[in-house]
Amino acid sequence: MPEYKAPLRDMRFLIDHVFDFHGHYAALGATDASPDMVSAILEEGAKFCENVLAPLNRSGDEEGCHFDNGVVTTPKGFKEAFAQYVEGGWHGVAADPAYGGQGLPQSLGLVLSEMIGSSNTSWGMYPGLTHGAMSAIHAHGTEEQKATYLSKLTAGQWTGTMCLTEAHCGTDLGLIKTRAVPQADGSYAVTGSKIFISAGEHDMSANIIHLVLAKLPDAPAGTKGISLFIVPKFHADSGERNAVHCGSIEHKMGIKGSATCVLNFDGARGFLIGEANKGLNCMFTMMNHARLGTGMQGLCNGEASFQGAIKYANDRLQMRSLTGAKAPEKAADPIIVHPDVRRMLLTMKAFNEGNRALTYFTAQLLDTAHLSRDAGQRQEAEDLLAFLTPICKAFMTDTGLEVTNHGMQVFGGHGYIREWGMEQLARDARIAPIYEGTNGIQALDLLGRKVLGSQGKLLRGFTRIVHKFCAVNAEHAQLKGYVLQLNQLNQEWGELTTQVGMAAMKNPDEVGAAAVDYLMYSGYVILAYLWLRMAIAALEQGDSDFATAKLATCDFYFKRLLPRTATHRAAVEAGSDCLMSLSAEAFAL
Amino acid sequence: MPEYKAPLRDMRFLIDHVFDFHGHYAALGATDASPDMVSAILEEGAKFCENVLAPLNRSGDEEGCHFDNGVVTTPKGFKEAFAQYVEGGWHGVAADPAYGGQGLPQSLGLVLSEMIGSSNTSWGMYPGLTHGAMSAIHAHGTEEQKATYLSKLTAGQWTGTMCLTEAHCGTDLGLIKTRAVPQADGSYAVTGSKIFISAGEHDMSANIIHLVLAKLPDAPAGTKGISLFIVPKFHADSGERNAVHCGSIEHKMGIKGSATCVLNFDGARGFLIGEANKGLNCMFTMMNHARLGTGMQGLCNGEASFQGAIKYANDRLQMRSLTGAKAPEKAADPIIVHPDVRRMLLTMKAFNEGNRALTYFTAQLLDTAHLSRDAGQRQEAEDLLAFLTPICKAFMTDTGLEVTNHGMQVFGGHGYIREWGMEQLARDARIAPIYEGTNGIQALDLLGRKVLGSQGKLLRGFTRIVHKFCAVNAEHAQLKGYVLQLNQLNQEWGELTTQVGMAAMKNPDEVGAAAVDYLMYSGYVILAYLWLRMAIAALEQGDSDFATAKLATCDFYFKRLLPRTATHRAAVEAGSDCLMSLSAEAFAL
Known part of the structure; x- marks a missing residue:
């Protein structure tokens, strides 16, 4: 497995010199995000990812998740790492202080997310999905719903999911069959089956808050008749177990440490969030956030792959440079002397660093859209975000997949062997061009x-x-x-x-x-x-x-x-x- | 798993109308390759591949090969399929009649190989490597060596390997450390360790004939000091077990049904084949054959992936065509109405059919180089083969990998799930741009x-x-x-x-x-x-x-x-x- 080291120098170059994060934060009044705080997040975040998450990446892939009669167990160490992450306060870095978050700008949360995703993509899915659920509840929930759920989610005691896909529809959500029937107490009985639910069931948190798309009995056909519901695994008030159960988990090409669940809702008690029949709009709050995060997975796997490839290209001795021996004292030259190996390495480097710059550029827009006091500036940032989000998601994941394939190729036959970890990165990277909207x-x-x-x-x-x-x-x-x-x-x-x-x-x-x-x-x-x-x-x-x-x-x-x-x-x-x-x-x- | 059907119509189109195989065979005096014979090979070969090999493809991937104290067991059914293949006379289709082969042109062997590789790439490695070993022994062996080994190899009682790579060198064979010391009886004691040996140990045949690159004690440095040796697992005369043992098998991204072995030679008794210090030339006989075969793997995985994708694109209902509903009686249109799905399908189709044409074009050159009585014609075919072989290997495997990735993408999330078989094709396809020379x-x-x-x-x-x-x-x-x-x-x-x-x-x-x-x-x-x-x-x-x-x-x-x-x-x-x-x-x- 390539040993992951957070690329702090490149991150600092972007933060300090290309995008002037400090001026940006100052202009937005985000005074908590002081240069010292940014430094601390970079350095301590790097340590956590390098020392806690990276060592669990290959073992998580080898072991995968276990399913036994509705119970999902994550790979060895995942649960403990999540506890450490929560303990360290990492989960609430960019969350609302009103609910126990640290209130730092979104952009700093994304900087941290890159390190998490690069060191362990599968593990990163659990907090990632939770952040998505938090932002949807924050944007569309009632004060009561926020009070009920956000503090526990921010504290990492509970985690979240987004439940959209059904067996017969993924892209075409207008076709969903899950139904929500109003109950006398104002709640809804949610019935249906959802598939491909990341973090849908696991052993890392005491409770799981599902955000579920379903149709009301009188809903108009198609996407205009979809509503969003909060369906907790355990009810917040009574602690009672809700009628939502994991039917199975998928066996996948990669991200094997991430539990991808079939969830069956059998008249589960749920609560409408946002307006009836406007559920898709609410879900988009989560999806835009998730799409940036997914785009970044291309960068994450690409960065990890590059770190492996560059080390190997310097270590592996094979053939002589065509312009004369470069390491005559050795049996052969390190393969980094060969132009075609350099072509692959530079392609990796150029995409990774370019994609990181794109992430930071977009992350600043996210801050501005959230924090600016100038409505015109907010709108401008929103417009640019709307334009850039699909590009971040698709371009970064397609090029990320290309990068991980180059990484394997630099290793030759060893790239195809699981032991070296390079092929895992290509398998993990392959999901990103597919999910969160192909x-x-x-x-x-x-x-x-x-x-x-x-x-x-x-x-x-x-x-x-x-x-x-x-x-x-x-x-x-x-x-x-x-x-x-x-x-x-x-x-x-x-x-x-x-x-x-x-x-x-x-x-x-x-x-x-x-x-x-x-x-x-x-x-x-x-x-x-x-x-x-x-x-x-x-x-x-x-x-x-x-x-x-x-x-x-x-x-x-x-x-x-x-x-x-x-x-x-x-x-x-x-x-x-x-x-x-x-x-x-x-x-x- | 996509159900494999041999693309006989396209094959016949190329054979009958584009490349006029019948005129080509007639001109070369290959009278056995009559139109009836060609038809029989196509139809019966298709049946064997569709009914015997294809059903073992996904189970072989799930199960993989087992290693236990030097013994390698192939996935359930592989051994029996090999027996049926040998029984049916398929193994010797293009082999020399002097050793029990059917003597049909190489091109027909390749036509058959496509069907084998498309239905089960991993299984196809075992006969594929054997064919490589057969061609090297045929080209460079003494009459005695041919008599000793070729009949059994042709009959499929024994199988073969090529042992080149060592842990510290793959591309740079001049660095190999395996040594061959001459013995009093004219044999050699071969000592060293080889890695990445496909079909190096398994349970499908009674004996395995290894072709091993090693250095004589007085050999010049580098590639000019490499010799080729026949090292049988069991000696042909005495039946005695030779000192070559499988140390482990690799855990790989794909082709999991193909045993990739570490082979340890501990003073194993071997026999020089071809001239001393000219081993690399001899090995190239195998490698050119193998490179065409490897190139074809891109086509094979691509064809299987296309068959899955086209079926799914016609079955899966999702969204309406932007130009108005095409299947208004259904809940949504089949996704094949969408331009971007068609872009992926047509890319797959264009590469597959183009790569098949390239294979057939090259296969005819192989026939001409082997069979023509005109030295000028033979030379011309050799020159074109020399030119086309690296292109077949690299272009067809790179585009084949692209094709299998499109196939996954057409399936959306389902493409990433093992159950559907589409991701296996992408994993299996990923080795081909790497091995047989990156x-x-x-x-x-x-x-x-x-x-x-x-x-x-x-x-x-x-x-x-x-x-x-x-x-x-x-x-x-x-x-x-x-x-x-x-x-x-x-x-x-x-x-x-x-x-x-x-x-x-x-x-x-x-x-x-x-x-x-x-x-x-x-x-x-x-x-x-x-x-x-x-x-x-x-x-x-x-x-x-x-x-x-x-x-x-x-x-x-x-x-x-x-x-x-x-x-x-x-x-x-x-x-x-x-x-x-x-x-x-x-x-x-």
Whole structure:
């Protein structure tokens, strides 16, 4: 297993020099997030993740979760690590102080989440889902509901879930069959079966608070008839066991330490949260949070994989450099001398650091949307978040999967052997492009709902930022060539959007045909902008190996990865005809 | 688990209409390979694979191989299936009649291998490795060695292995430490430890014949001092147990039914095969065969995945088509109506059918190289084979992995669950880009050894074929646009090669920097040529749903996949500087 070390230097570079978190926090009045506090979170969080969570990553994968007659046992050590995490106060870092949280900005919570996910993705699912449930209750619950549930959830005594999917529907939630029948006492009897419920049952907390989508008896058909219910495993007042039980857990490709449950609700007593028939809106509060978290899993697995690969590439001796022996005293050169090994390592490095920058950029918007006292600023941040969320989710998980595959490849045959841990990272990473809305659904959300649905406004909110950046740096001594390249792509992005928008007016299938390639195109342009911001910040640091590495990686990104936009553009421009002409029957011929 | 049905219609289309196997066999005097015989192999082979091997695929993955004190037990049913396979005469289909084989052309053996690998990749490793060992003994063994080993291997009573890798070296075989000391009786005492030995120990055959790379006491250093030895598990004459034992088996990401062994040779009695110190050349006989077989695994897993995905996409109801309900009588439309699902399915279809065409094209060259009575024709086939082998291995396995990932994605969450079998295909497919020489090594072989090493001659052998094809079809009524596109790329391919060749003269690292992207670029151009050949053959068939499907898939390939050449070209042109400038230490910063 690659030994995980939190990439504190890169994190600090982003926090201190690229995104000026301190100025950002000060402007938002988030005075608790002082430089000392940020440092403490980074350092102590790193220790916890390196020393407590990382050692449980491979054993958790090997052991998996156990199911026995409705009882789910998590892998050895998971429960104790959760107790330590809660004890250390980590669970409430970004939670509301009114319910016992530390009240630090969301962005600091995300910084911590990266370290958790990199050291142990499966374990991170339990607190991750709980944070999602907390944010939905916080946003939509009554004062009473908040009082009843939030303190225990914040304290980590209880955990939470989100129960959406049923066997016959995942994406198409309008089809759900779970029913909620009003009871005389104002509660609801919830009946139905949910699948793929992460952390749906386990042994890490005293109680589990399920947030469940269900339909009222008189609900309109489709997504407009879905309501959200709080269904506790044990009732908060009486402590009585509720009629929700785990029917089985799934056997999966990866994230084996995360319990993925079938949950059966047999007239379980539940409580409406938010307005009736507006449940999907409430759930989106959780989903947007979860989508950022899921996007970050691409970065997490990618970072862990890179740490393994870079060590191996320096240790493993194989063949001589084609330009002459680099380690003549050894039997062969370390494989990092070979250009193709470097191509893989730099691809990993460029995506990871670019995706980390994207995460931090987005995390600041989350802070602003939550904390700014200026309504216009909040709206602007909300708009950018709406635009960036599907890109974070899909681009970061697709590239994260690519990164973990490169990591395996650097190891050669050893990459395929479980012992080394590299293949686990690829298996764990494979779920992220699927869950929390497949990447195809993210792409439709981006292109259809966000970009075309706003007549391009949400896109322009971002391209304007890039345009300004390019104008300011057009004559930059070292980087002007790349600034020009970015500026051209930024313009092309708008043109491509107009083109798709025109086509979509005639034929709605053009949106679906273009969506995934449009999203990936967008991701590459956004990372180019972020890479230039990092390059400029690195240059401002003066000469150092760190700055040299940043500049070299930026160079690699522009020369080797950004050209992928050409392929994505061509695919977008190919239109829908070449996808739609074939009859469904003819596919199998 | 997707139910496997051999794609006989597509196979027959290639055999009868695209590549005219019958004319090809007639010209080579392979009269046994009559149309009736070909039909029988297709139909009976399909039955065996569908009914015997496919049902053992998922259970083999779940159970894996067992190791107990040197004894390896394969998953339930594997042994019996092997007995049935041998009984049915399948093992010797393409083997020399002098040793009990059926003497049919290699190409028919490969057609059968596709069906085996698609229905059960892990199981297929056992006969596959044996075929490799047979071809090495056939090519390099003495008459006595052939007499001793080939009949039993052909009959499937014994199986074979290739033992190359050691813990400290895989790619760099010059570093091997296994030693062979000459004995008074003319045999050798072989001592050393080999890892990653597929089929190294198991319960399917009475004896295992290991082909082992080792060094003689006076051997020159490096790859010029490697010899090849036959080391039987039981001696052919005395039946005595030899001093070779399985120390453990690996726990892997996939191909879990294939035993991957550590083999310890403790002064085992072995016999030199071929010339002393020329062992690597002998092993290459096996490796070229194995590389084609490995390339085909990409196709095999891809085909199985496609069959699962197409069925699911027709069955699964989710959301309505954006252009209006297509199945208004159902709760939702089958997901195959959605453009993005079609994008994934067509990508799978285009790669699978293109890769199958590449396999058949290459298989014919194998026949010609073996059977032609014309030395010039043999040489030409050898040259094309040398050129195409690394492309088959790397392009087909990389795209095969992509295909299995799309297959999972079509299934959404269900794709990640073991029960459905889609994730197994992605795990099984992941080894193929690694073993038999990583795809990075294949790319160096292609660009460095084959293309630049022949001053472009081997490339021109292929581009000339494409050029002629384009000249003949330049005015093709329906396809001339694509013919023009292919012709331009074919020309660009040569120019790109010249460019890399010039750069490489100044700096050898340019080869390594360009290699993988150059190989992928080459693969896309080759598939474009083969797609046009298929399109022309389909048009000649007149109107039919099958022909319509071929033409639509060709259209998709040119519009959606071929543009990837632009990205690979840009990466090749980016050169080595952006890979080599960073110091090894700075990577970790």
